Amino acid sequence: MKAPVSWIRELVDLPADVTTDDLTARLTALGLKLEAVERAGAGITGPLVVGRVLTMEPEPQKNGKTINWCTVDVGDANGTGEPQGIVCGAHNFAPGDLVVTVLPGGVLPGDFRISARKTYGHVSAGMICSSSELGLGEEHDGIIVLPADAGEPGDDVFDLLGLREEVIEFEINPDRAYALSLRGIAREAALAYDLPYVDPAERDVPPADDHGHPVVVDDAAGCPLFVARTVTGFDATAPTPDWMVRRLQQAGMRSISLGVDVTNYVMLELGQPLHAYDGDTLDGAIRVRRAEPGERITTLDDTDRELAPEDLLIADATGPIGIAGVMGGARTEMSASTTHVVVESAHFDATSVFRSGKRHRISSEAGKRNERGVDPRLPEVAADRAVELLTALGGGRADTGVTVVGQAPAPAVVHARADLPARVTGMPISAETTVAHLRAVGCTVEVDAEALTVTAPTWRPDVTDPFDLVEEVARIVGYDEVPSVLPTEAAGRGLTREQRLRRRVGRVLAGAGCVEAISFPFVGEATFDALGLPAEDPLRRTVRLANPISSEEPAYTTTLLPGLLRAAARNLGRGAAGVALFETGTVAFPVDGGPAPIYGVEQRPSDAELQALLDAIPRQPQHLSVVLAGERERAGWWGEGRDAGWADALAVLRRVATELGIGLEVGAATRMPWHPGRCAEVAVGDGDDRVVVGHAGELHPRVCKAFDLPPRSAAVEVDLDALLRHAVDVVPGPVVSGFPLAKEDVALVVAESVTAADVEAALVAGAGELLESIRLFDVYRSEQLGEGRKSLAFALRLRAPDRTLTDDEIVAARQSAVDAAVERTGAVQRV
Structure with missing residues (x-):
């Protein structure tokens, strides 16, 4: 909204010493955002006067253009009183007309300097001006012809044309429509200086009758x-x-x-x-x-x-x-x-x-x-x-x-306490000040002890609740008066348990060479198709957004993998040899609690209302996802490099579990978007507390192709909330024993369908407390073992914390581990 300062002054009797800069500063403090101040004649200097055209002689030129050789009476503005000879290319005037004339020595907008110069065979001493040449408009077809009573030749035209006028341009917020008028801006100016205000809407109008247009x-x-x-x-x-x-x-x-x-x-x-x-x-x-x-x-x-x-x-x-x-x-x-x-x-x-x-x-x-x-x-x-x-x-x-x-709609009536502005803003605002300021903005206020009944002015449809009244009072008192006070931290508080554990997870992943990424949490059906999810997959049941950023991704995600996969592909496409990315964030699963109710802000919702609101909120667990693609170990003088694979994904997850003090149960699974046979299902807990928290492994080839990733890229996605529920707040350090270590190797033949994790779990259970560590160091297949059979070789390390193990103890522990593996997995020991 552009507001000429002279127009504002017609409605508000501002003091003569109030400059435009002072006025804009006051209005900005009241909430009208200043965009610019335009000064029409700012680029014009020198003699700019009324001229009367005495003669004009058309002269055709060789280029087909016709110019007018004019004599113009400019009074004594030229110092001689003699008429000026001026060449003009416009034709919309005649002898006797009053025109705007700039004389030699003047400067027009754009630093266009006027001097007497020879042109078209004449010495033109000045210029007859158009609106565009003075910066008053875009009219190029002719010069300005002044009214017959505009003045006498030689009179200054700055005031006549409003060239000393200043225009303030404001950016008006949507809730302040009243300021899209001089009536509204002038009212704010009167408020800023506590001056009387002439409302142009205060006029007597004729009464309605039945004789007007139907x-x-x-x-x-x-x-x-x-x-x-x-x-x-x-x-x-x-x-x-x-x-x-x-x-x-x-x-x-x-x-x-x-x-x-x-x-x-x-x-x-x-x-x-x-x-x-x-x-x-x-x-x-x-x-x-x-x-x-x-x-x-x-x-x-x-x-x-x-x-x-x-x-x-x-x-x-x-x-x-x-x-x-x-x-x-x-x-x-x-x-x-x-x-x-x-x-x-x-x-x-x-x-x-x-x-x-x-x-x-x-x-x-x-x-x-x-x-x-x-x-x-x-x-x-x-x-x-x-x-x-x-x-x-x-x-x-x-x-x-x-x-x-x-008839006009009735204005809103708002009930509030007189001390509400003081309590909300932290400023010492008295009840009297509150009432006075509300009346100053046009409100009708009825006071009953500490209770206020406020009728909003008809031009303020945005004033509908008590906190709108607080804003009106606060902007008049001045936002710069709001005290800057740092809140006092409550004693004994800090990070929550979940926050501490999530930071531990982030640190261990960073230590594993992973970089944290943050993705947009929005998906569409095309994303689930790229992940290869079947139509009945629970991940396809999403929470749809009422105002999505993109119509192609209108739902909140149920998995963090799409964003990480796109980020990995983007980095690989820009020259990265390998990427290791992780993200922690919420996903959303819809609930059948119906639409969320919307309550007012007048009072705190009841417990039943809060419960209804919570029942309608989607379930939003924290997930952890990791994507490993491309080079995992670099090649060099030390040897060949290696690309990331399913084992790396599982190793990263094991490091997280170790940091949280959690034992993982790993089993084979078939689950898109992972490769069948190269996907691990991960569970934590025992008995009734056992819960599957996610999956890890190699991505399906179709998924790698859909996301433009190298073959055998790997990924992890787990429910981080479930992991943290089973985490140990303080992980005990390792027990170091000074007694000798006993090394035993065991080779077991099992069916192809038996996983190494199942065999390892059996060996651990059988070996008992003497087992310090276990590692799979060889997988062997041959015709001698038989079709559909494989040999798994494990290195067992046994040690007691308080004594040197005897040969009998070592043999017994080894045999107990083998017996447990035979019983649980059907293994046969290789000799």
């Missing part, structure tokens, strides 16, 4: 109030006065015609959008209704639009004549032959206007105001002001009929 409102919710006024005998060809043209231009709007300019001027002045119809083109009563299926309208921008049933329309007997609050129709547009004007001034539902504007991709000045909420008390006032200007500037007669249909 209006029928079928949708009172969409249009609570509609006002129509009529002017007859209007001269549409009458020029818009220069002062109005200048103010429209300063506010960022161009002059079109007197009828349109008046409605735009009133909208800028009061904030109420208006529309003027050519009354002779209206067929019957004006009707406000919703669109019917198949209806179309050609709007003022000459665009044919198909209307939706949700669109609120202005129509007559022949069909639509405008999209309510957004843009009028071309059929009833005013023209140069219009003499009968019907002025529409209505209050429309803001949501309806917003949706229609977005639906049809129309951004209009009227729509910007209507969709944010306009003062419902303005329609009668704005219509009367428009009629006043139309009759004063365009002749004609104001019809005595005044049509008013409906």
